[in-house]
Amino acid sequence: MTKEAIQSRVDLGELLPLMEEFYTIQGEGYHKGTAAYFIRVGGCDVGCHWCDVKESWDAAIHPPTEAVTIADNAAKYSDTIVVTGGEPLMWDMKPLTTLLKERGLQVHIETSGAYDLSGDWDWICLSPKKRMLPKDEVSQKAHELKVIVYNKSDFAFAEEQAAKVSENCILYLQPEWSVRDKMVPLIVDYVMANPKWKISLQTHKYLNIP
Numbered sequence: 001m002t003k004e005a006i007q008s009r010v011d012l013g014e015l016l017p018l019m020e021e022f023y024t025i026q027g028e029g030y031h032k033g034t035a036a037y038f039i040r041v042g043g044c045d046v047g048c049h050w051c052d053v054k055e056s057w058d059a060a061i062h063p064p065t066e067a068v069t070i071a072d073n074a075a076k077y078s079d080t081i082v083v084t085g086g087e088p089l090m091w092d093m094k095p096l097t098t099l100l101k102e103r104g105l106q107v108h109i110e111t112s113g114a115y116d117l118s119g120d121w122d123w124i125c126l127s128p129k130k131r132m133l134p135k136d137e138v139s140q141k142a143h144e145l146k147v148i149v150y151n152k153s154d155f156a157f158a159e160e161q162a163a164k165v166s167e168n169c170i171l172y173l174q175p176e177w178s179v180r181d182k183m184v185p186l187i188v189d190y191v192m193a194n195p196k197w198k199i200s201l202q203t204h205k206y207l208n209i210p
């Protein structure tokens with residue numbers, strides 16, 4: 001394929017810049033503790049300074065991979081697939097999610113919501129970022145809202161974002177990993193005072209699994 005042909009198939013979502021795939025336990029949020037196959041798609045320009053997967057940002061270093069190959073492979077591992085990144089919504093997720101649904105899989109996304117919603121999802125985890133706010137459609141359709149708490153100002157940001165999600169959306173505060181010792185006590189107090197929120201921890205990091 002020529003460079004142009006590859007690019008046009010990436011633009012259609014038929015090829016995706018695949019960074020890594022792994023079978024593990026969902027560590028965070030509502031489905032924490034559940035076995036799931038993770039598909040990590042490269043490319044993100046949101047620029048969170050504390051991002052724990054900065055190697056994902058440059059899409060150009062991740063090989064354009066056939067969505068059908070990704071789906072066929074994922075189906076061998078698990079009934080539950082988590083598409084993450086990078087920022088998966090930078091790409092058209094319709095082809096990949098259609099292929100995953102055709103294989104009878106539950107399809108979840110981890111997203112900042114900074115790009116238009118594409119794809120068919122059984123579960124949308126929205127983790128909004130101040131630097132690039134989520135699109136309204138993602139906020140309205142999110143099943144869980146997972147706000148990362150790096151400093152005290154993130155509690156006010158969390159409330160702003162909670163005002164934009166549906167009333168059934170489950171609300172989580174998750175400590176930024178590097179400041180967890182400092183922020184966990186503040187989150188605990190906040191959740192006790194504001195019990196509509198729950199705490200989410202990155203349990204995979206405590207378990208030393210991917």
Ligand SMILES: C[S@@+](CC[C@H](N)C(=O)[O-])C[C@H]1O[C@@H](n2cnc3c(N)ncnc32)[C@H](O)[C@@H]1O
Pocket residue numbers: 044050051052053084085086087088110111112113126127146148174175176177178202
């Ligand atoms: C790496 S991001 C990829 C998906 C998407 N770009 C997003 O931000 O939702 C996956 C999840 O990890 C969270 N995350 C990233 N770095 C983190 C850190 N240092 N501490 C806690 N959570 C982090 C993000 O907020 C998001 O919920």
Ligand SMILES: Nc1nc2[nH]cc(C(=O)O)c2c(=O)[nH]1
Pocket residue numbers: 024025026027028084085110204209210
């Ligand atoms: N075990 C595990 N659970 C996760 N939940 C969300 C993750 C992500 O990076 O999107 C993640 C991850 O990287 N590993």
Ligand code: SF4
Pocket residue numbers: 044045046047048051052053054056085086087112129
């Ligand atoms: S939006 Fe997600 S992948 Fe992008 S920099 Fe932020 S945490 Fe990392």
Ligand SMILES: [Mg+2]
Pocket residue numbers: 052053
């Ligand atoms: Mg992660």
